[in-house]
Structure formats: C-alpha cells, structure tokens
Amino acid sequence: MPGMTGIELAHEIRRRYEGLPVVLTSGYSHVLAEKGTDGFELLHKPYSVEQLSRLLCGAVGGGGRGDV
Secondary structure: OOOOOHHHHHHHHHHHOOOOOOEEEEOOHHHHHHHOOOOOEEEEOOOOHHHHHHHHHHHOOOOOOOOO
C-alpha cells in the first residue's frame, strides 16, 4: 500500500469507524512477529475458507461457529 503500512491502515479504519472489527492477513508473519499487530486479529497466509470464516464470525460476535 502506498503511503502507509497495513497496521497504519487498520488504525485509521478503527479511528474512522469505531466498533468495526479489523482483521489483518499476512504472508509475512515474521515481520509482524517482530513489530507486533497492535492488538489486531491476525490470520496467517495461506489460510483456508474455514479459518477465515471462524475468525470473521468471532470478530463480529458470531461465536466462531464457522458458518458461512
């Protein structure tokens, strides 16, 4: 992303849309491990539809049932 990192974008989204869940995905988890995720949920690439579904359900309060 030109001009900002993914974490900076996540902070901006959180600032503009308070209460909106933000989930990060990355194929460079070693970079985030060094710098941290600033409290955002992180899904490591590659991921399955089931993993994505569970994380998104949990993020929006669905209890992580895995329903799509």
